[in-house]
Amino acid sequence: MEFTHIFKCLSDVQRLRILNLLSAGPLCVCHIQEILGEGQVKVSKQLRYMKELGVVEATREANWMIYSLPDPRDPLLETNLKYLLAQAGVEPDLLSDLAKRESLLLQAQKRDGGLPVAITCDESCPDEDCC
Amino acid sequence: MEFTHIFKCLSDVQRLRILNLLSAGPLCVCHIQEILGEGQVKVSKQLRYMKELGVVEATREANWMIYSLPDPRDPLLETNLKYLLAQAGVEPDLLSDLAKRESLLLQAQKRDGGLPVAITCDESCPDEDCC
DNA sequence: TTAGAATATTCCAAATTTAGAATATTCCGT
DNA sequence: ACGGAATATTCTAAATTTGGAATATTCTAA
Numbered sequence: 001m002e003f004t005h006i007f008k009c010l011s012d013v014q015r016l017r018i019l020n021l022l023s024a025g026p027l028c029v030c031h032i033q034e035i036l037g038e039g040q041v042k043v044s045k046q047l048r049y050m051k052e053l054g055v056v057e058a059t060r061e062a063n064w065m066i067y068s069l070p071d072p073r074d075p076l077l078e079t080n081l082k083y084l085l086a087q088a089g090v091e092p093d094l095l096s097d098l099a100k101r102e103s104l105l106l107q108a109q110k111r112d113g114g115l116p117v118a119i120t121c122d123e124s125c126p127d128e129d130c131c
Numbered sequence: 132m133e134f135t136h137i138f139k140c141l142s143d144v145q146r147l148r149i150l151n152l153l154s155a156g157p158l159c160v161c162h163i164q165e166i167l168g169e170g171q172v173k174v175s176k177q178l179r180y181m182k183e184l185g186v187v188e189a190t191r192e193a194n195w196m197i198y199s200l201p202d203p204r205d206p207l208l209e210t211n212l213k214y215l216l217a218q219a220g221v222e223p224d225l226l227s228d229l230a231k232r233e234s235l236l237l238q239a240q241k242r243d244g245g246l247p248v249a250i251t252c253d254e255s256c257p258d259e260d261c262c
Numbered sequence: 263t264t265a266g267a268a269t270a271t272t273c274c275a276a277a278t279t280t281a282g283a284a285t286a287t288t289c290c291g292t
Numbered sequence: 293a294c295g296g297a298a299t300a301t302t303c304t305a306a307a308t309t310t311g312g313a314a315t316a317t318t319c320t321a322a
Contacts, residue, residue: 003215003221003222004141004142004143004144004147007138007139007142008142009140010135010138011135011138011139011142012135012279012280013135019254028298028299028300029299030297030298030299030301039139039281039282040284040298040299041281041282041283041300041301042280044282044299044300044301045280045281045300045301046280048300048301049279049280060288060289060299062289062290062298063290063296063297063299064289064297064298065286065290065298076211076214076215079210080207080211082211083207084134084207090134091134098308103297111204115319120296120303130302140278143284143309159268159269160268160270161267161268161269170311170312171268171269171270172270172311172313173310173311173312174271174314175267175270175271176310176311177310178269179270179271180309180310191269191318191319193319193320194266194267194268194269194286194318194319194320195267195268195269196268196270197295212268238318242268251283255283
């Protein structure tokens with residue numbers, strides 16, 4: 001993955017927020033939409049942009065497209081995401097986005113366990129008791 | 132300075148090479164031109180772009196425009212520049228650019244001491260015996 | 263005040279990015 | 293096969309970025 005591609009993705013607040021979410025674990029498009037409060041096309045296109053640059057990847061799970069960060073994580077991307085998240089106030093949405101993500105996943109699992117496993121918590125989730 | 136501005140500057144190899152040079156000390160446009168091997172307009176425009184984003188600044192010194200990184204350095208920018216420079220092969224030009232910079236400055240000072248002080252070595256230069 | 267050096271700007275065209283509306287695709291359940 | 297849910301794509305238009313050629317500006321030295 002080209003380092004310029006990583007910087008291009010990070011240079012837009014919407015994309016940064018998406019990457020911040022994905023760094024906590026895979027997510028489907030509709031959840032990203034709901035957390036960001038943006039429309040379907042807009043989110044889908046940002047994901048496509050980042051996918052073409054190789055910064056995110058996607059797999060299909062029934063009706064859902066599950067987006068995630070490639071494994072292993074690129075250290076350049078990971079370092080920047082951690083830095084920005086740690087800086088309170090740099091991008092205020094990053095923290096609340098993660099909170100919304102957890103409540104969404106919890107709520108989805110309580111409502112019906114039938115959601116694709118990939119979007120529930122997995123080993124990449126830093127929060128042990130998230131799910 | 133917006134963090135998105137920093138990422139926009141870093142997302143282009145030409146701009147990254149310029150920032151890498153400036154992180155070693157201030158430089159005038161003609162030296163940047165010569166090191167990068169690019170034309171005047173192109174370099175001037177990239178500098179203007181970065182100046183408008185607040186990532187670099189400029190002062191006039193006689194006929195020369197001296198570009199530099201604002202002091203204090205933004206940690207986000209500095210960290211990324213150091214990381215990329217340390218990764219051999221990520222952007223092969225970064226190291227040789229710095230070498231060219233030093234030989235240019237040495238050569239300029241030997242030829243005539245009349246060059247603007249700002250583009251000779253100053254306290255921001257990491258190399259003690261550069262000038 | 264004039265010539266020349268260093269740099270910036272303007273004019274113009276191509277390429278990229280961004281986004282909404284409408285439409286299409288893919289997959290599931292029935 | 294059909295309808296609906298989740299997502300992608302196409303069409304279209306605006307905004308941004310990029311770069312070259314020509315020109316303008318700013319300063320110095322004589």
